[in-house]
Amino acid sequence: MNGNRVAWLFLAPALAVLTFLFFLPVAAALLLSFTDFDIYALADYANTRFVGLSNYTNLLRNPVFWKALGNTFYFVLVGGPLSVAVSLAAALAVASRLTRFKPFFRTVFFAPVVTTLVAVAVVWRYLYHARYGFVNSFLGVFGIGPVDWLGDPKWAMPAIILLAVWKNFGYNMVLFLAGIQSIPVELYEAARIDGASTWQQFRRITLPMLAPTFLFVAVITMIGYFQLFAEPYVMTRGGPVQSTVSIVYLMFEEGFRWWNIGTASAVAFVLFAIVLAATLVQLRLQKRGVEG
């Protein structure tokens, strides 16, 4: 029997789906980004023209594109590290020798991860309500506010970041917990015998041993955060004054609201290029960090 043929039979269905519904569209998106494909082309593909790089150069002249780029980087660069830090803190607290009811805490911290983003965004929209929201009543206790969270361009993105951290930190916490549990207990025992403090143990044992987990967590968090969409769609519609328009939100609006598919494809490819570059930079940086 031909082993090659058997293998390809097993692979064929999955590869067909991935090829025709993923790889081919990705390649097509690159081609489309060099055309003026729009609502007229949707009616008749013959109305499409090759326009070279003009979709990209137009984007560079479009203030909304720069706004979307800036907002997305704000979300990734502030929300990403914050989210990883909260995850690590939660994992350390749950994993501590002193902690009781570990499964309870793990379950509660993990619960937001399985919830539907659209549904919790609807809930948080009311928590952020300027007059009737719990966030402001809570801050009012300390004499702060009231803040018009989703109505003030200065605060809308921080509000979305807070929601994202709440929704996601349990995911990375689980990864950190697994990382912490795989550190040999003997290392800590030896350190204690040598008189190392809790902080020294954390700095010299826990952190270095978690380096591979850190790399993975940082990369997947970043890739995920670059794809910000549902929060602004549900909570702010990209407003106020475009302060929460993200790259994917811009792609959606251009592509599926105005049917400027050429332009939207260019936006999608900018996203791809940024994610790819940021991933490579992280891998490079962290490799150096681990070796050094």
Next chain:
Amino acid sequence: MKPGMKRAVLHALLFGAAALTAFPLLWMVSASLMAPGETSQTPPPLLPDSPTLGNYRQLFSQLQMGRFLRNSTLVALAITLVSLLLNSMAGYAFAKLRFRGRQRLFRVLISALVIPAQVAMLPLFLILKSLGLVNTYAGVILPSAATIFGIFLVRQYALSVPDSLLEAARIDGASEFGIFRRIVLPLLRPILVTLAVFTFLASWNDFLWPLIILADDDRYTLPVALASLSREHVQDNELMMAGSVVTVVPVLLLFPFLQRYYIEGIVLGGVKE
């Protein structure tokens, strides 16, 4: 600090964090049982004055919530079943069957994990449009029928299936598909359960693609329907809380039983080769 003191501070922090984390979800349930307009007070009430199921009644009788619930269940189940079959076949082939270019093909797939799914969506829409699949459940299901992550997860697990077992079955004259069905699939059961939980949750919660491909609101899945309802009913807080409960609670109720498998999937996906 004394150990007793340390423990007390740690637990105070943990319980505080747990309360903050659970609060939005608990309040969502509580507010969904309030009368219309009841949440619009300063400070907002924690518990309903007199709990009512009126919001749920309105959702199901006037706003087609039952239909959305059915659509979501159908779509998520279909995606889970189909992708489980396709991913397990491909994952098994990558782990246990020899063919030319196996390593290279696998590496290509893994590198493609870095491509954001949104990049494919515009042409994907055009492809499905030309196939007449826009505004159909097939249009929602097909693009998720196989996933690189799923293939990767199955492949990692299938590596541990002993070759001797497969060889013995081949010598006994079993067909390749028979080997897969009777020997490999049962051995893969733990990872398949994990992958099933993962896939079901991901498709239940998915928003962008169903939003793009579904046009008629009676075909909407829960997240798409909820987003659209929440735009029409901006003022109806209590009603929207009930809508969120209907969307979130099915998965949240399953979660305590399935969290072990889900967490296993996260961790396995994170293990480097």
